[in-house]
Amino acid sequence: MKKNPKVIAGIIGLMILAVLAIVLATYMIPTISEVRREASLTPTPLPPAPDTIRENVYAVVTPEPALHNGSQGEKVTKLQERLQALGYYEGEVDGQFGPGTREAVVAFQERNGLDPDGYAGEETQKVLYSDLAVPKGN
Incomplete structure (x- = not known):
């Protein structure tokens, strides 16, 4: 073979x-x-215990609701005081969000490059209470 x-x-x-x-x-x-x-x-790894889950749910930061015409209370008072300190609000600080407060919010929003909708929402409040807020006179 x-x-x-x-x-x-x-x-x-x-x-x-x-x-x-x-x-x-x-x-x-x-x-x-x-x-x-x-x-x-x-x-x-074990799944989290029910108490831990509940704590985590409550730990989530929820955005502040927008302040608008008809809003009232301490948050509006704080808003009016800040707008007044920056020269936008000239009315009485009374904790009532009315036409004067709305006009001040719109003026602030326009001057600071925000959407001038008259609502003091999360973004407006963030700028308003920051060092970046531009006063009315500048």
């Missing part, structure tokens, strides 16, 4: 691959075993 060189080369190639697979397995089996051991030692 005549020996085919291609068959012999194929058999030699398979033998080399088999040897490489055995060598690789020799190195990988301990590594895989160590990874499995480490994984078994790592605790599985």
